[in-house]
Amino acid sequence: MTDTSRVFQLARRPDGAPRPDDFKLAEVPLPALGPDQVKVRNTFLSVDPYMRLPMTTLEGVHAPTDIGGEMDGGAVGEVIESTSGAMPKGSFVFSPLMGWRDLYVAGASSLVPIDPELAPLSAYLGVLGLSGMTAYAGMEYVLKPKAGETIFVSAAAGAVGMVVCQLASNHGCRVIGSTGDPRKAALLKERFGAEATINYRTEDLRASLKQFTPDGLDMYFDNVGGSHLEAALDSMKVHGRMALCGAVELYNSANYRRGPGNFFAAIEKGVTLTGFNIGLYAAQRAEMMRDLAGQLVSGALHGDETIVDGLENTGKAFVDLLAGANVGKMVVRL
Amino acid sequence: MTDTSRVFQLARRPDGAPRPDDFKLAEVPLPALGPDQVKVRNTFLSVDPYMRLPMTTLEGVHAPTDIGGEMDGGAVGEVIESTSGAMPKGSFVFSPLMGWRDLYVAGASSLVPIDPELAPLSAYLGVLGLSGMTAYAGMEYVLKPKAGETIFVSAAAGAVGMVVCQLASNHGCRVIGSTGDPRKAALLKERFGAEATINYRTEDLRASLKQFTPDGLDMYFDNVGGSHLEAALDSMKVHGRMALCGAVELYNSANYRRGPGNFFAAIEKGVTLTGFNIGLYAAQRAEMMRDLAGQLVSGALHGDETIVDGLENTGKAFVDLLAGANVGKMVVRL
Numbered sequence: 001m002t003d004t005s006r007v008f009q010l011a012r013r014p015d016g017a018p019r020p021d022d023f024k025l026a027e028v029p030l031p032a033l034g035p036d037q038v039k040v041r042n043t044f045l046s047v048d049p050y051m052r053l054p055m056t057t058l059e060g061v062h063a064p065t066d067i068g069g070e071m072d073g074g075a076v077g078e079v080i081e082s083t084s085g086a087m088p089k090g091s092f093v094f095s096p097l098m099g100w101r102d103l104y105v106a107g108a109s110s111l112v113p114i115d116p117e118l119a120p121l122s123a124y125l126g127v128l129g130l131s132g133m134t135a136y137a138g139m140e141y142v143l144k145p146k147a148g149e150t151i152f153v154s155a156a157a158g159a160v161g162m163v164v165c166q167l168a169s170n171h172g173c174r175v176i177g178s179t180g181d182p183r184k185a186a187l188l189k190e191r192f193g194a195e196a197t198i199n200y201r202t203e204d205l206r207a208s209l210k211q212f213t214p215d216g217l218d219m220y221f222d223n224v225g226g227s228h229l230e231a232a233l234d235s236m237k238v239h240g241r242m243a244l245c246g247a248v249e250l251y252n253s254a255n256y257r258r259g260p261g262n263f264f265a266a267i268e269k270g271v272t273l274t275g276f277n278i279g280l281y282a283a284q285r286a287e288m289m290r291d292l293a294g295q296l297v298s299g300a301l302h303g304d305e306t307i308v309d310g311l312e313n314t315g316k317a318f319v320d321l322l323a324g325a326n327v328g329k330m331v332v333r334l
Numbered sequence: 335m336t337d338t339s340r341v342f343q344l345a346r347r348p349d350g351a352p353r354p355d356d357f358k359l360a361e362v363p364l365p366a367l368g369p370d371q372v373k374v375r376n377t378f379l380s381v382d383p384y385m386r387l388p389m390t391t392l393e394g395v396h397a398p399t400d401i402g403g404e405m406d407g408g409a410v411g412e413v414i415e416s417t418s419g420a421m422p423k424g425s426f427v428f429s430p431l432m433g434w435r436d437l438y439v440a441g442a443s444s445l446v447p448i449d450p451e452l453a454p455l456s457a458y459l460g461v462l463g464l465s466g467m468t469a470y471a472g473m474e475y476v477l478k479p480k481a482g483e484t485i486f487v488s489a490a491a492g493a494v495g496m497v498v499c500q501l502a503s504n505h506g507c508r509v510i511g512s513t514g515d516p517r518k519a520a521l522l523k524e525r526f527g528a529e530a531t532i533n534y535r536t537e538d539l540r541a542s543l544k545q546f547t548p549d550g551l552d553m554y555f556d557n558v559g560g561s562h563l564e565a566a567l568d569s570m571k572v573h574g575r576m577a578l579c580g581a582v583e584l585y586n587s588a589n590y591r592r593g594p595g596n597f598f599a600a601i602e603k604g605v606t607l608t609g610f611n612i613g614l615y616a617a618q619r620a621e622m623m624r625d626l627a628g629q630l631v632s633g634a635l636h637g638d639e640t641i642v643d644g645l646e647n648t649g650k651a652f653v654d655l656l657a658g659a660n661v662g663k664m665v666v667r668l
Binding site: 060061238239244245246247255256257258259260261262263264265266267268269270271272273274275276277280 | 394395572573578579580581589590591592593594595596597598599600601602603604605606607608609610611614
């Protein structure tokens, strides 16, 4: 019986963009199972931009990770030992925290059972996981799109952005997506419902937005913050609305918490900016999952993935994610 | 017949806090009346914090005023000559632009008739003017308060803040107001419906907010921006909402357009920030006026004023306004 786990620790705080050796793979003992506990072998690990935040020393929702502390994140895996009647050996589970490792022991109540018949296991980290639900909550509960409205989506080919684009398109909205990669731009148009794309590395965001939508944007879904948020704010219609989901452009900078330089434009144009995160929508989980799974099964929604093999490559996968190497959801397959 | 007007010009761009000699009183010729025009003798002039913005070189809703260009702003006055059937000699009018001067000629269609029987003329610059309507729009159309909710109002004893506090109190909300003056703090409690006040010059905003409302704020009405907005953002409940009206703390700084340093807290707590200005609510003018006048006449609403005498003191009145010398609406009486 295996009684150790291989788990990533934070070796040092990244200076700007993280590097693979900012993380160290360690072997740690696993405790014996107590009552209502399970031992899980992870199958897929999630890497997500928000994981950059507790690597800083800034206090936020995630307390800073100590140097030498274990990394955490989402994972799906199989129960290989159990003292829980509700979660027997052979069942599959999602954990929001027990990523970045191969094996773990946890209380059954901290895990969510998942159905491997409905969708591939990895989908529970992506389109049916926190990424998909984040996109769903931002669209359906925050922005509430109407047919014919125009939406700008940043990091549009990422795990969240790709779902946002498709949900908006399915609502009859005109979708413009930003990406830094012509290959992703093609996918956005062919597969994710975007009518236009902007390459933020080579184009001027404001000028390209103006060209596509001279009257301005009704909505903006912000995954990027920084210069994207500023360009969007300058491009909003009067009474336009924004869903603030993330600020990945700022995560490698000294202070990701700062606001846009042109914030006053919100007063001038009557713009509504609503921040949100998926943790605020736990009560809507069943509704979100039902609707997302329905659209996935019907073919109305694609859940593209970028798969990286091998636990030992988790750090590198995270580094590559922040550099934009993924199409859709990036996961590590064990 | 008078054929010149005394009008303030911008003598130079203020460096930080404005000084009275940043403005110069000039005498300029008045044109003869064309068709459907009126000559108006102003009775009261408005001074408002937003007037600081076009004194900068930053592009905003108000284009920068040229050096030597005429100042503008709200005013009420009496028609003393008219070629307009709808606005005869002896009638009273409000102009959103023809302040900072004693006499002017303008098209009748650019002016709003006002009723001197309903309220004193100066009220049409304050509680029944843009200040009162700004407060009304922010409360009734943006924040939509519910009884029992807690609201924090910055610059609470100012022209807008004083109305916000009273409207919120009339809705059954708990009101906490910030001010820099113990005399205004007393008025806020005795007259404007505040349950508590914070002196931002002597107290720590976050600590005082925490003391009054340990569970956090439901709403924040922002007249100040800067450190007030940051303290409020850190003190909001999950799903709290903010009406962004002004940022007077920043108006003397190099860039009033910048956002709060802790903007990311909006994502963490699901806070909604809605910017607005009264120009966006022209269609609701009649409704706002009816409701405000009703509350004023019934005694449910006080419209306190600080009156400065003499056209020549308009620049000084504006300077004193930004330094917080006013209680309620500051006007210049001619």
